[in-house]
Amino acid sequence: MSNIFEDESLVGSRRKNPIFKDKKPLDHRFLPDKLVHRDEQIRQIAKYWVDVLDNVTPSNVTLYGKTGTGKTAASKFAREQLIEAANNENVFVKIEYIRCTDYTTEYQVIAELCNRLGRDVPNRGWTKAEVVNAFRELFRTNAFGRKLHLIVILDEIDILLEKDGDGILYTLTRTDNISVLSISNYLDFKNLINSRVTSSLNDKEIVFPPYGANQLSDILNERALLSFNDGVLDSDVIPLCSAMAAKEEGDARYALDLLKNAGELAFDEDSEKVTSDHVRRAKDRIEHNKVSEILSTLPLQQQRLLEAILTLTKQGEEITSGKLYEAYSDVSKSDAVTYRRIFDFINDLELLGIISTNTVSRGRGKGRTNIIKLQCDEVLLETALYTI
Numbered sequence: 001m002s003n004i005f006e007d008e009s010l011v012g013s014r015r016k017n018p019i020f021k022d023k024k025p026l027d028h029r030f031l032p033d034k035l036v037h038r039d040e041q042i043r044q045i046a047k048y049w050v051d052v053l054d055n056v057t058p059s060n061v062t063l064y065g066k067t068g069t070g071k072t073a074a075s076k077f078a079r080e081q082l083i084e085a086a087n088n089e090n091v092f093v094k095i096e097y098i099r100c101t102d103y104t105t106e107y108q109v110i111a112e113l114c115n116r117l118g119r120d121v122p123n124r125g126w127t128k129a130e131v132v133n134a135f136r137e138l139f140r141t142n143a144f145g146r147k148l149h150l151i152v153i154l155d156e157i158d159i160l161l162e163k164d165g166d167g168i169l170y171t172l173t174r175t176d177n178i179s180v181l182s183i184s185n186y187l188d189f190k191n192l193i194n195s196r197v198t199s200s201l202n203d204k205e206i207v208f209p210p211y212g213a214n215q216l217s218d219i220l221n222e223r224a225l226l227s228f229n230d231g232v233l234d235s236d237v238i239p240l241c242s243a244m245a246a247k248e249e250g251d252a253r254y255a256l257d258l259l260k261n262a263g264e265l266a267f268d269e270d271s272e273k274v275t276s277d278h279v280r281r282a283k284d285r286i287e288h289n290k291v292s293e294i295l296s297t298l299p300l301q302q303q304r305l306l307e308a309i310l311t312l313t314k315q316g317e318e319i320t321s322g323k324l325y326e327a328y329s330d331v332s333k334s335d336a337v338t339y340r341r342i343f344d345f346i347n348d349l350e351l352l353g354i355i356s357t358n359t360v361s362r363g364r365g366k367g368r369t370n371i372i373k374l375q376c377d378e379v380l381l382e383t384a385l386y387t388i
């Protein structure tokens, strides 16, 4: 059989893509040369970090803001600039970026930092104290031959704090020559931290507000110039992506996803232009992928519970827990779990944002009832449920 990658249709599409010039700039990990509308925040980070150029350990900083507001991009941007300035001034600085979804415990973060600094530490097997000692030793013994300043960026820190407590911040902020830049989605992130640690965080906080539609348009215009061939975007495409993303809490990542998916749909359909219709369908496609992704990770019984919720919703019924249990037992038959377990499942599905629950009072003496509602599109859910 001939090689599928050499198939005429694929070779053709690689050589000349009528829509995209280069898709990379639409990828989440792409770091653009300039971050429009984030000058102020980058300047603030620089104001704290600049101390390091005078050999002074910078203050710890916390960045707050909802998802897709440019926190990661701004901190990586500041990192690049500081590394360049430090090289020019011959100051020894390392800035290590750690995504706490990948390293979810203090042990893992410290071991990873040791490894990046050239001290081999196993990913498991040692005690936490041993790993912390090995790490501190690097700074105590001047292992690098000259004074190293380490700035640790802890992105999505909430995940680590929830899972493993605030020991990581304690360890890092109590080691000489280290400063931490924490990135959090929640303004109340300090509630997860003990006061012994908050005191060393020094309250240097930078807020990233959600982007408005016009700001999102500026961001998309910059990326579109790099990614799309001239003239392929209809004039209403970027304004529409921006307006839709502004509604989704000003999330630049979502705006970029809409634009990229709209372009891919246009390409798949051999269209010469990307239109607002592609954007609308891109929105459905993204939601569909999101729902499918969530569903594919759900245990079977929870999927069955969702099937039951879907059936009742389609029948136009008000869904109480009692009614739901009956419908669920019909779907699950002999392997149905107990009525009590259903409440855990309902809780989990609510946390995932697929359903919502609302407790209503039925009037005097009649007690209270839980009303369950679907929070995602019925058709999307149905397709996703029956295709996984």
Ligand SMILES: Nc1ncnc2c1ncn2[C@@H]1O[C@H](COP(=O)(O)OP(=O)(O)OP(=O)(O)O)[C@@H](O)[C@H]1O
Binding pocket: 027, 028, 029, 030, 031, 032, 034, 035, 036, 037, 038, 065, 066, 067, 068, 069, 070, 071, 072, 073, 074, 184, 185, 219, 252, 253, 256
């Ligand atoms: N001002 C901007 N200019 C250009 N691109 C931007 C800007 N702000 C965000 N982006 C882009 O939007 C995407 C999401 O941004 P980023 O990852 O920095 O958000 P975040 O606030 O860290 O989100 P999360 O909390 O979900 O991690 C990235 O691809 C980033 O490059």
